[in-house]
Amino acid sequence: MLGPAAVAALALSVGVAVTLGPADVSLVNVRDILLNHVRLTDIPVRASEDAIVWEERLPRALVAAACGAGLGLCGAILQSLLRNPLADPFVLGVSSGASTGAVLIGVLGLGGGALGMSGGAFVGALAAFGVVLLLARFSGGGTSSVVLAGVASSQFFAAVTSLVVFGFADADETRGVMFWLLGSLEGMRWDDVALLAAVVSAGGVICLASARSLDAFAFGEDVAASLGIHVARTRVLLLVLTALLTATLVSVAGAIGFVGLVLPHAARLLFGHRHARVIPATAVLGAVFMVWVDAASRVVFAPTPLPVGVGTALVGVPVFAMLLVRRRGHA
Amino acid sequence: MTLQADRVSWRRGGTLVVDGVSVQPVPGSTVALLGPNGSGKSSLLRLLQGAARPDSGTVTLDGADLSGMRRREIARAVATVTQHAETDADIIVREVVRLGRTPHRSLLGGDTAQDERAIDRALEHVGLTEKARHRWHTLSGGERQRAHIARALAQEPRELLLDEPTNHLDIRHQLELLALVAELPVTAIIALHDLNLAAMFCDVVLVLQQGRVVAGGRPEEVLTPSLIADVYGVRAHVARDHVSGRISVAFQPGTPSGATSRGVVSSLPGVRLPG
Structure with missing residues (x-):
């Protein structure tokens, strides 16, 4: 029952988001343009509208949805696995690792252009995640040590990024770096959509298949092991998955905070604690949330676009505060 | 076996x-x-x-x-109950007990009637049927341990x-x-x-x-004052209840004196x- 409703909400969100913007396009026109492209019908539409919708807004909205879903999934997995409500890719320093990687490539020209800034962000995100997990492991491996290690490495990578920017970047390059720090969905194309859709849906399927195991982690690894879960294998599989997923998302859209941290909590507050529900709910909520935030950040200060990371926090924090207070009334 | x-x-x-x-x-x-x-x-x-x-x-x-x-x-x-296993999750008692069904389930299969019966039985065994829908964090320490035992029992x-x-x-x-x-x-x-x-x-x-x-x-054969002195390094008096045959141990201040039965x-x- 909830499944179709969720898909409908997401489709409607994308549809409405695509109509918004300086050039007004009606929902009916959006439908016609989609039909033309998907079913190869030939409903007459204006070429300029077709270009705006099909080449600009739709891929952008779909990338936003994929980012929201993917970041939500990463947050849900990390919070359950590490048993820490503060765990998310941003807090664990993965995003700042990505920006460092992008800066090293983009500003210093490391790798001789073989990687590109996206490639640098990808490698940087993976490296930062590795550093955090190793640091946490060698410091005793408790659940709070992961977050401490994340905060520490996050600061470190942010410092390296700033150092490179202040020392070596010109004004244009600095603006380019801001993209990685705050996230941006400017200029998304269909190949970005294809990449993210493939990665996020593969990740989603693996997460869903691990839902039971994640439930069993509620009381810690010892209890999970006594329930027949292969703790080490599950941990490695899901941590690697999260790292790859985050690295891919960040390399395409930059570091978007808040979604991974808060959306899983919102999903749990609304749909309870079982991961068979939390995982799809987080993905859909994240997707819908990001689509709207991105649409708003395009429109509100148009023609100046707002970095999408600014919007996620501005819109998300009040919503989350409301959910928290409401839960208190129920407890 | x-x-x-x-x-x-x-x-x-x-x-x-x-x-x-x-x-x-x-x-x-x-x-x-x-x-x-x-x-x-x-x-x-x-x-x-x-x-x-x-x-x-x-x-x-x-x-x-x-x-x-x-x-x-x-x-x-084999089911295990550890000391003081806690969670941050906002989870109800029945869901905690349901975790015990984890090893009995297939990868994607839903809950079966057999799962529900095992959960019901486990809750009843530990006397938590009435609190099945209560939140974990509202339980007392004793109730939490009983819930863990119910979770273990649901493993059958x-x-x-x-x-x-x-x-x-x-x-x-x-x-x-x-x-x-x-x-x-x-x-x-x-x-x-x-x-x-x-x-x-x-x-x-x-x-x-x-x-x-x-x-x-x-217990009545093993728990002697000399063994307790030897293993724990404390002085103890062991009394036997003649009706039940059970023993009870009373500890005394000071360290045990004299030779011990180490290794006996x-x-x-x-x-x-x-x-």
Whole structure:
């Protein structure tokens, strides 16, 4: 029952988001343009509208949805696995690792252009995640040590990024770096959509298949092991998955905070604690949330676009505060 | 045939924490593992549940070596309740108990009627049926431990391993919990600190010191003042209740004087006594 409703909400969100913007396009026109492209019908539409919708807004909205879903999934997995409500890719320093990687490539020209800034962000995100997990492991491996290690490495990578920017970047390059720090969905194309859709849906399927195991982690690894879960294998599989997923998302859209941290909590507050529900709910909520935030950040200060990371926090924090207070009334 | 340990040893960070211990409980009996902190009780329990592999010796379940079995397979026969397992999750009691069904489920299959029945039975066994929909964080310490036992029972195990399950409980809840465990239709192996609880509820006690079994048998045979002085380094008076035959231990201030019986009952190959 909830499944179709969720898909409908997401489709409607994308549809409405695509109509918004300086050039007004009606929902009916959006439908016609989609039909033309998907079913190869030939409903007459204006070429300029077709270009705006099909080449600009739709891929952008779909990338936003994929980012929201993917970041939500990463947050849900990390919070359950590490048993820490503060765990998310941003807090664990993965995003700042990505920006460092992008800066090293983009500003210093490391790798001789073989990687590109996206490639640098990808490698940087993976490296930062590795550093955090190793640091946490060698410091005793408790659940709070992961977050401490994340905060520490996050600061470190942010410092390296700033150092490179202040020392070596010109004004244009600095603006380019801001993209990685705050996230941006400017200029998304269909190949970005294809990449993210493939990665996020593969990740989603693996997460869903691990839902039971994640439930069993509620009381810690010892209890999970006594329930027949292969703790080490599950941990490695899901941590690697999260790292790859985050690295891919960040390399395409930059570091978007808040979604991974808060959306899983919102999903749990609304749909309870079982991961068979939390995982799809987080993905859909994240997707819908990001689509709207991105649409708003395009429109509100148009023609100046707002970095999408600014919007996620501005819109998300009040919503989350409301959910928290409401839960208190129920407890 | 049940869960048995045969001369298992385990070296952990350079120290031999379990040293040639054998355990062969009679099916359905309740066995206490006694001994001071660091004597190897928890480590032995980890070996028995297959969470760690012994460096030498074998743990077997129905004759099969535990190290060759799948985790799920083990979890369908052996359930564990640790001390003080807590969660941040905002979860209701029934969902906690439902976790016990984890080893019985297929990868993507939903809950079956059999799962629901097992959960109902487990809740009833520990007297938490009425609190099934209560949130975990609203339960008292004793109720939480009972919920963990229900979770373990929902696994439908034949063996129940408990690591100091009465820690942090008041005396009434300690008594209730152990009475409950002793009556369960499973073989229970319980690491305990309280000698009186062991004497009251356990058929057999196994006393560990520095990873080795130094005594084993019925509580009234094993728990003598000299053994208590030897293993725990305290003075104790042991009284026998002539009606029940059970003993009770009263501790006295000061350190034990004179020679001890160190080594007298050590190196038992295994303990097999009727329940």
